[in-house]
Amino acid sequence: MRASALISLIVVMLMLWFLVQQSWPYWQHYGLGSFVSGDWYPYESLFGLAAAIIGSFWAALIALAIAIPTGLAAAVMSSEILSGPWRNLIRGSMELLAGIPSVVYGLLGLWLLLPFLQSSLHLLTGHNLLAAGLLLSVMILPTIMVMAQDALSEVSASQRDAAASLGMGWSARLWRILLPQAWPGIRSGILLALGRALGETMAVMLVVGSMDRIPEPFYNLLSPAQTLTSRIGREIGESAFGSMHFSALMACGLLLALVTIAISLLAHMHTDSARAT
Amino acid sequence: MNTKKNKITTVPAELPQQVAANDAGDTSLHVSKLSLALDGKNILRDISFSLPAQGMNILIGPSGAGKSTLLRCLNLLHSDWHGELRIMGHDARCWPEGEDELRRSIGLIAQKPALFPCSIQQNIVFGLSRKECSYMPQIRIEKVLKQAALWDEVKNRLHDHAATLSVGQQQRLCIARALMLSPKMLLLDEPTASLDPRSKQFIETSLLELAQNMPVLCVTHDIEQAKRLGGQVIFMCDGHLIESGDSKLFFKYPNRIESREFLRWSVCDCS
Numbered sequence: 232m233r234a235s236a237l238i239s240l241i242v243v244m245l246m247l248w249f250l251v252q253q254s255w256p257y258w259q260h261y262g263l264g265s266f267v268s269g270d271w272y273p274y275e276s277l278f279g280l281a282a283a284i285i286g287s288f289w290a291a292l293i294a295l296a297i298a299i300p301t302g303l304a305a306a307v308m309s310s311e312i313l314s315g316p317w318r319n320l321i322r323g324s325m326e327l328l329a330g331i332p333s334v335v336y337g338l339l340g341l342w343l344l345l346p347f348l349q350s351s352l353h354l355l356t357g358h359n360l361l362a363a364g365l366l367l368s369v370m371i372l373p374t375i376m377v378m379a380q381d382a383l384s385e386v387s388a389s390q391r392d393a394a395a396s397l398g399m400g401w402s403a404r405l406w407r408i409l410l411p412q413a414w415p416g417i418r419s420g421i422l423l424a425l426g427r428a429l430g431e432t433m434a435v436m437l438v439v440g441s442m443d444r445i446p447e448p449f450y451n452l453l454s455p456a457q458t459l460t461s462r463i464g465r466e467i468g469e470s471a472f473g474s475m476h477f478s479a480l481m482a483c484g485l486l487l488a489l490v491t492i493a494i495s496l497l498a499h500m501h502t503d504s505a506r507a508t
Numbered sequence: 509m510n511t512k513k514n515k516i517t518t519v520p521a522e523l524p525q526q527v528a529a530n531d532a533g534d535t536s537l538h539v540s541k542l543s544l545a546l547d548g549k550n551i552l553r554d555i556s557f558s559l560p561a562q563g564m565n566i567l568i569g570p571s572g573a574g575k576s577t578l579l580r581c582l583n584l585l586h587s588d589w590h591g592e593l594r595i596m597g598h599d600a601r602c603w604p605e606g607e608d609e610l611r612r613s614i615g616l617i618a619q620k621p622a623l624f625p626c627s628i629q630q631n632i633v634f635g636l637s638r639k640e641c642s643y644m645p646q647i648r649i650e651k652v653l654k655q656a657a658l659w660d661e662v663k664n665r666l667h668d669h670a671a672t673l674s675v676g677q678q679q680r681l682c683i684a685r686a687l688m689l690s691p692k693m694l695l696l697d698e699p700t701a702s703l704d705p706r707s708k709q710f711i712e713t714s715l716l717e718l719a720q721n722m723p724v725l726c727v728t729h730d731i732e733q734a735k736r737l738g739g740q741v742i743f744m745c746d747g748h749l750i751e752s753g754d755s756k757l758f759f760k761y762p763n764r765i766e767s768r769e770f771l772r773w774s775v776c777d778c779s
Contacts, residue, residue: 389622393618396616397634
């Protein structure tokens with residue numbers, strides 16, 4: 232057990248070391264100024280990170296805004312309202328959704344979502360941040376739903392009975408007992424889902440539009456955009472190993488790795504503290 | 509005290525509904541031919557009895573007799589039973605203000621204290637709405653804590669987390685929490701099981717005082733505790749109501765062979 236934990240730690244450290252080493256020329260040359268620059272033109276040696284950071288932020292935010300209420304509603308429905316067979320059906324469906332490869336989601340997005348957005352919103356193209364966010368929301372929904380359902384089912388029957396005995400109605404029991412007590416597990420699910428939303432590459436790359444530009448205005452979700460992952464996925468094959476372009480892409484990777492590691496640690500810390508209390 | 513009011517009347521199952529309805533006028537709780545099956549197994553079979561308007565009532569019987577299930581039926585936590593249940597003269601299934609309001613009128617204390625993860629004071633007012641909390645004077649909290657024999661122990665630490673209390677204190681806090689809703693009756697499911705003698709004494713004293721103003725129905729399989737609490741006794745075994753009556757008479761001259769067996773061996777084989 233300890234050996235496998237140590238091996239995992241060593242692999243993560245090696246990965247980070249590799250990313251730092253490969254991105255070092257980029258940081259030396261561009262420094263922290265790269266975070267505020269939105270220009271990314273490799274042939275002109277312009278490698279600003281802002282456009283991709285903003286794109287990742289919006290895509291993840293849209294995904295969470297849709298998946299959190301939907302996932303929580305599905306978890307409450309499944310855990311508190313539905314009977315055994317229906318509960319198992321929903322749970323099974325969610326686990327099935329979680330197992331579908333992301334490229335399949337991407338293809339479905341290309342085939343169904345983009346034409347739908349284009350025609351219903353009268354856009355020149357359906358490739359945009361909204362499409363990426365919608366697709367991601369479906370992909371992270373199972374994580375939130377399954378973890379929330381597990382957390383809700385861990386609220387003890389004695390607490391539920393005590394609340395019911397006090398004459399608290401279903402809605403009061405939900406808001407005052409179930410959700411507060413299940414919150415640590417729900418929060419961990421949200422953080423893990425956020426990690427997946429930020430790290431998802433293939434599906435996002437197929438629908439986001441890959442436009443290296445900060446949306447104008449910056450909250451324009453109907454604009455084609457770029458995320459950190461889609462940029463790496465699309466350009467890594469075109470960059471020469473050891474070039475500044477390659478180094479800049481490694482810098483994107485390092486940024487992603489640090490954010491997702493921080494989110495995972497945060498989720499684990501919250502889970503541990505919840506167990507301790 | 510009015511002896512008529514303090515006498516449990518076991519209503520024979522074959523009595524017509526009209527008689528039962530008339531009888532319910534003098535009682536706080538009237539149960540007629542109550543049956544419950546869970547997962548195809550009969551848990552309660554044709555239970556009929558009435559509780560007076562105030563006084564201590566003890567529900568005894570061996571483990572698995574259906575005592576706790578009966579309490580849950582009385583509080584509508586189980587609602588798929590058959591039969592008739594009238595509380596304060598009203599049909600429990602058609603309680604004027606709804607099922608949740610009925611539960612507020614009937615305090616139910618579980619065997620193991622189920623406190624919410626917040627402070628002692630927040631636990632006491634947990635069942636109140638935000639509006640009720642806003643005008644609930646501190647003196648009311650003090651009153652219910654005194655009724656539950658807990659005030660002296662927690663008066664200086666009302667804002668401490670409820671988990672810092674001992675199990676006995678937690679159980680009394682559950683009683684105080686139920687009393688905060690001004691219930692019309694109190695149902696307790698083995699409230700002193702696994703408590704130390706001192707805590708038992710506190711709770712028994714508190715229950716006897718409460719029973720002077722409202723009907724208290726306390727489940728126990730501890731015969732000595734049933735004798736101490738006195739009042740009226742309902743004896744159940746294997747889902748049947750076997751015998752009921754004044755506790756002194758019941759413990760001295762039990763009528764049924766099952767009752768004698770239980771009083772002697774604390775077990776009963778009536779299946």
